[in-house]
Amino acid sequence: MRGHRNHPLWFAFLLHRLSGLGLALFLPAHFWMLSMVLTNPEGFDGFARWTDHPLVKFAEFGLVFLLAVHLFGGLRLLALEFLPWPARHKTLAAASIAGAFLVSGAFFLNAV
Template structure:
């Protein structure tokens, strides 16, 4: 593996790209389910019953985690662009991931 890939900020870069891709793949499914509420309320009721399964609730945790990671990764990029950067950038990136775990963990505890 190349040496720059061992840097923690490369992991932050990679996680931001993967979370953006996963959220982009989720959006059509989300719009489909929203359309279900207009076209067929009975089908939506069936989907909502399925969505109560524990595995689906855990997948929602993953979705909220990806959203939080992408949000904090975007803030990191804005900071890189507009603020003078200092030595503790690794700590800021780790704090962003920790914040994402915190937010998605709160969601998981409320969803279960």
Template sequence: MIRPHRKHPLWLAYAAHRVSGLGLALFLPAHFHVLSLAITRPKDLDTFLSFAEAPLVKLAEFGLVFLLAIHFFGGLRLLALEFLPWSGRQKNLAAATVAGAFLVSGLFFLRAI
């Protein structure tokens, strides 16, 4: 049974912020490994960069930018909760957060393909 508070849009914003943070944290070691290839094994980096041109990788990049945008806008939402007076518009701001994240990652995706 779903608890009533978990149906609230702001709980969904909370969950999206936590999941996006976890996704970014899981991505970082792979990112640092690829960056280290530039110093330690440049030929392997070239191989990886040619692999990175694949459409599936471009789609994964869209997902990564979406996670980053969700986390960024979710962080702004949390700052607003901390420092701005509470208002009834917070549900709309949470929806705008998702829309803004989708817009940013969608524009990145369109430029990447």
């Protein structure tokens, strides 16, 4: 009964859920960092210097990838809900992931 889990659209579903979870875990840290601007400007300056590290830049690529995956996955879900859906599901799901790589890769190239 696990045959549906081998379908490419199930992987698109899973990737959308995991990207949402990753973003939900990131947001509290992001808001905490933003609050440092008001509560601890010196600490924020130190944190801002730390973000110049290449490993942090690579992590930013991952974050933008999660955002792009979640965006394109959400658009895919909207299309499923509101548009007549042709038989080329796999191609559209693959195009969503390719679009996410394109967006996050462009961000990464400008961030390095």
